[in-house]
Amino acid sequence: MELSLPWPDPTSSAAKNAIEEVLRLLDAATASIRSGPVAAPVDAAGLKEWLNALSFEEPSPPEQAITQVLEQFVRGSVHTIHTRYFGLFNPAPLLWGEVADMISARLNAQLAIWSHAPAAVEMEQHALRFMAERLEVPHASAFFTSGGEEANRCGVQAALVRSFPDYPDSGLRSLPGQPVLYVSAQSHLAWIKIASGLGLGRSAVRLVPCNEDLQIDVAVLARLIAEDRLKGLLPFFVAATAGTTSAGVIDPLSELADVASQERLHLHVDAAWAGAVALSDQWRTVLCGIDRADSITVDAHKWLSQPMGAGMFFCRHTRALERAFGVSTSYMPPSQPGAMDYYRMTPTWSRRWIGLRLFLSLAIGGRRAFEAQINRDIFLGEQLRQLLVQNGWKIVNRTPLPVICFTDGLVERDSSWHSRVAAHVIASGDAWISTVQLEGMPALRACITNWQTSPEDLETLIGALKRARVCSDAT
Numbered sequence: 215m216e217l218s219l220p221w222p223d224p225t226s227s228a229a230k231n232a233i234e235e236v237l238r239l240l241d242a243a244t245a246s247i248r249s250g251p252v253a254a255p256v257d258a259a260g261l262k263e264w265l266n267a268l269s270f271e272e273p274s275p276p277e278q279a280i281t282q283v284l285e286q287f288v289r290g291s292v293h294t295i296h297t298r299y300f301g302l303f304n305p306a307p308l309l310w311g312e313v314a315d316m317i318s319a320r321l322n323a324q325l326a327i328w329s330h331a332p333a334a335v336e337m338e339q340h341a342l343r344f345m346a347e348r349l350e351v352p353h354a355s356a357f358f359t360s361g362g363e364e365a366n367r368c369g370v371q372a373a374l375v376r377s378f379p380d381y382p383d384s385g386l387r388s389l390p391g392q393p394v395l396y397v398s399a400q401s402h403l404a405w406i407k408i409a410s411g412l413g414l415g416r417s418a419v420r421l422v423p424c425n426e427d428l429q430i431d432v433a434v435l436a437r438l439i440a441e442d443r444l445k446g447l448l449p450f451f452v453a454a455t456a457g458t459t460s461a462g463v464i465d466p467l468s469e470l471a472d473v474a475s476q477e478r479l480h481l482h483v484d485a486a487w488a489g490a491v492a493l494s495d496q497w498r499t500v501l502c503g504i505d506r507a508d509s510i511t512v513d514a515h516k517w518l519s520q521p522m523g524a525g526m527f528f529c530r531h532t533r534a535l536e537r538a539f540g541v542s543t544s545y546m547p548p549s550q551p552g553a554m555d556y557y558r559m560t561p562t563w564s565r566r567w568i569g570l571r572l573f574l575s576l577a578i579g580g581r582r583a584f585e586a587q588i589n590r591d592i593f594l595g596e597q598l599r600q601l602l603v604q605n606g607w608k609i610v611n612r613t614p615l616p617v618i619c620f621t622d623g624l625v626e627r628d629s630s631w632h633s634r635v636a637a638h639v640i641a642s643g644d645a646w647i648s649t650v651q652l653e654g655m656p657a658l659r660a661c662i663t664n665w666q667t668s669p670e671d672l673e674t675l676i677g678a679l680k681r682a683r684v685c686s687d688a689t
């Protein structure tokens with residue numbers, strides 16, 4: 215039996231040299247992403263060929279393996295860390311989030327149960343309490359999730375438990391009818407995935423039409439609830455979107471809270487990306503009414519610029535979470551009184567130290583660093599609106615947040631024209647933008663959430679759009 219160790223010890227000098235080399239390669243990759251195209255077409259055949267040749271039977275030198283990984287990634291990806299990625303809330307992560315990931319990987323803290331990593335759990339809870347206070351739900355229970363979808367799913371589960379006390383033990387079959395939930399037609403369609411996954415069925419999701427500002431139409435919502443009750447269905451949940459994904463629109467939170475309390479529905483606020491404005495004294499008022507939510511979703515991996523896989527869920531009904539997710543087993547250590555055992559009140563078991571990313575970023579940068587970045591992005595968003603209008607584009611969404619939906623200011627264009635313009639911009643490598651349908655109306659969409667995006671980047675986008683428009687008219 216060969217008893218030598220197959221892996222390097224992470225504290226050895228060989229490991230230190232390797233880590234230094236990784237940092238050098240990573241910096242070189244970052245530099246080449248920053249100076250290269252935002253998105254380049256992938257060579258799928260070349261990628262497959264490389265992987266097919268890699269059998270994993272033989273070892274390879276670490277520099278070689280890591281260089282190849284970086285080269286393959288840089289060559290064919292949409293570069294979300296690029297300052298001209300005007301895309302879908304995937305900002306360049308902050309250094310301290312990256313460092314936090316390194317720390318949590320090295321120490322491999324297990325946060326399932328408080329007694330295994332009390333300091334890690336308490337640090338997370340400290341950051342979450344800070345966020346909860348900024349969101350004006352100071353006493354909410356909170357935990358990190360893999361993302362917004364998981365946090366929204368927790369909202370639905372907590373609501374099911376609250377409305378139907380038999381649900382956690384006996385399941386949906388024990389209910390006297392079909393539960394239904396309400397979200398706007400502009401909401402994030404993770405709701406469909408959630409309804410399907412929880413066994414409610416996709417048809418349990420009512421997509422309530424929007425008014426001309428793309429907000430949920432509260433009068434129609436009230437009518438749908440009444441109609442559903444007459445049909446014997448069981449309304450139990452309504453979600454407000456605070457910052458829609460396509461247009462950055464905030465649903466009328468106070469009006470929805472009124473409907474929810476009259477109808478005895480659980481009110482969830484999906485503030486996955488825009489909840490970050492709670493850190494800006496100047497802009498947090500756009501979330502006015504959020505304090506009346508039963509539960510809230512905010513993603514730290516969106517506008518709070520943390521590495522991917524960092525959602526947050528806040529809920530005022532701790533007992534409902536315990537009923538939804540609680541189990542006890544003989545092999546877990548006993549709970550300490552008053553301690554937060556995540557495995558008993560969250561959907562996951564083994565749990566990574568996700569929240570260290572936000573904790574370290576807040577501890578080192580302070581709230582004001584986030585505030586400065588959010589205010590800056592909002593300012594640049596306004597600047598982009600003005601540049602677009604000066605260049606003959608028409609803005610079609612109304613929001614103070616830095617999501618800008620726009621179309622041709624002179625001629626009515628169909629969705630294929632908008633797709634051609636976006637494709638031209640992307641093919642130029644100068645920027646990445648997308649298209650959306652806003653209640654049937656096609657538009658182009660650009661969003662600013664990268665803290666390093668500059669006014670020059672906006673000028674470059676305007677130039678790329680100008681050329682794309684000429685080409686799209688010619689085809």
Ligand SMILES: *Cc1c(COP(=O)(O)O)cnc(C)c1O
Nearest residue numbers: 361362363402459484486487513
């Ligand atoms: C991004 C987003 C989600 C989904 O979040 P993930 O972190 O991607 O799971 C949900 N709702 C809104 C409003 C979003 O913008």
